[in-house]
Amino acid sequence: MFSIPLSIFLIPYALVLFVFALFSLINLFHLVKFGEGIFPDFIATAAYLGVATLILFVSWQYLSGFNWKETIDLGLPTDVNQLFGQ
Amino acid sequence: MHLGSLIKQKSYERIVALLRRHPFVFLKDAALFLLLAAIPVGIYYALRSQAPDLLAGPVSAPLLGLLASTYALGIWVFFFTQFVDYYLDAWILTNDRIVNVEQQGLFSRTVSELDLYKIQDVTSEVHGAIPTLFNYGNVHIQTAGEEKRFVFEQVPNPHEIRKQIMDLVDEDRKHHSQAAT
Numbered sequence: 400m401f402s403i404p405l406s407i408f409l410i411p412y413a414l415v416l417f418v419f420a421l422f423s424l425i426n427l428f429h430l431v432k433f434g435e436g437i438f439p440d441f442i443a444t445a446a447y448l449g450v451a452t453l454i455l456f457v458s459w460q461y462l463s464g465f466n467w468k469e470t471i472d473l474g475l476p477t478d479v480n481q482l483f484g485q
Numbered sequence: 486m487h488l489g490s491l492i493k494q495k496s497y498e499r500i501v502a503l504l505r506r507h508p509f510v511f512l513k514d515a516a517l518f519l520l521l522a523a524i525p526v527g528i529y530y531a532l533r534s535q536a537p538d539l540l541a542g543p544v545s546a547p548l549l550g551l552l553a554s555t556y557a558l559g560i561w562v563f564f565f566t567q568f569v570d571y572y573l574d575a576w577i578l579t580n581d582r583i584v585n586v587e588q589q590g591l592f593s594r595t596v597s598e599l600d601l602y603k604i605q606d607v608t609s610e611v612h613g614a615i616p617t618l619f620n621y622g623n624v625h626i627q628t629a630g631e632e633k634r635f636v637f638e639q640v641p642n643p644h645e646i647r648k649q650i651m652d653l654v655d656e657d658r659k660h661h662s663q664a665a666t
Contacts, residue, residue, distance in 0.1 A: 405544060412551050419558045425591050426562070426569045433573050433586075433594070443572070447565050454561060458554035465547040 401474075406467040423451065492577055492584050492598075497660075501653065504576040504646065506639040507621035511571045518564040525553055566591060576637050578646075580653055583626065585635055599635050601657040603628045607650050609643035626650065 427444060434440040494500070532539055532549075539545045573588035580601075587595045604626055611622035622643040626635035640646060 405547060408548060408551055412555065415555045415558065419562055422562045422566065422591070426565050429569050429573060429588065429591070433588070439572075443568060447561075450561060451558070454554065454557045458550070458557075461550050462547060462554070465550070466543065467547070469543050469547075471544055 402470040402472045404467070405465075405469040405471060409467065419451075423447070492579070492582075494579070495581060498579050498581045500577060500579050501649070502578040502646070504578065504637055504640045506571060506574060507619060507641045509615070509619045509621065510639045511568065514564065514567040514571070518560060518567075521560045522557075525556055574638075576640070578650065578653070581657060583635060583650075597635075599626065599628065601650075601654050602661045604650070604654045605629045607647045607654075609647035611643060624650070 430440055430444060539549065570588050570590065573586065575586045577584040582601055583599045585597045606627040608625040609622060611617055616622050621639050621641050624637040624640060624643045624646050637646065
C-alpha cells in the first residue's frame with residue numbers, strides 16, 4: 400500500500416508560517432514608517448506581537464505532542480504488479 | 486514619522502485637524518474578526534459531540550491542529566492588516582491645505598494635497614441609520630476645473646468639518662489676496 404508520513408503536512412505549514420511572518424513584517428514596517436510614532440502605535444504593535452506569539456506558542460505546545468512519524472495509508476498499491484492482480 | 490515631516494509645514498502653516506475614519510468603521514472589522522474567531526470554537530464543540538474520534542485520532546488530530554493554527558494565524562494577520570489600513574488612512578487639515586494620506590492594502594499608498602484657496606464647494610453627507618446614530622459620514626471637496634473630488638470618508642462630525650473647511654478657505658483666500666496686493 401502507498402503511504403505518506405504525517406510529517407509531510409509540516410511542509411505546507413512551514414509555508415504558512417513564512418507567509419504569516421512576511422505579512423506581519425510588512426504591516427509592522429508600514430506602522431513604524433508611516434505611523435505617527437505615538438503611544439497607540441506601540442500598543443498596536445505590542446498587542447499584535449503578543450497575540451501572534453500566543454498563537455504560535457499554543458500551536459507548538461499542541462502539535463509537539465503528536466507522533467509525526469505516523470503514516471497515512473492512501474489505499475493505492477505501491478507495486479505495479481498489484482495493480483493488475485499479479 | 487510625525488505629521489510635521491509628512492507635510493513639510495510652511496512657516497505660517499498650522500495643523501488644524503487630523504482626521505481618521507470614525508472608530509465605529511473599524512469596530513465592524515473587529516466584529517467580523519470575533520465572528521471568524523468563534524467559528525473554530527463552534528466546530529470544536531460540534532466535533533466533540535458528533536465525532537469525538539476525529540479529535541483523538543493519531544492522524545486526524547494533528548491535521549486538525551495544523552488547520553486550526555493556520556486559520557488562527559490567517560485571521561489574526563488579516564485583522565491586523567485591516568487595522569493598519571484603517572489607522573494609516575488620514576486627512577490632515579491645515580490653515581493652508583488639505584493632505585490626503587491613503588493606505589490601500591499592503592502595497593499601495595497615496596499622498597495628495599489640495600490648496601485651500603482652490604476649493605469651490607464642500608459638501609457633507611450622512612447616509613444611513615448607523616452613520617446618523619454615530620454621526621459620521623463623507624465630506625466631498627470640489628475644486629474649480631477639476632472633475633476629481635477630495636473625499637474625507639466616514640469621518641466623525643462631517644457637517645462640523647465642512648463648516649471648519651469653509652472658514653479656513655475664507656481665511657486662506659484673504660491671506661492670498663493680501664499677499665497679491
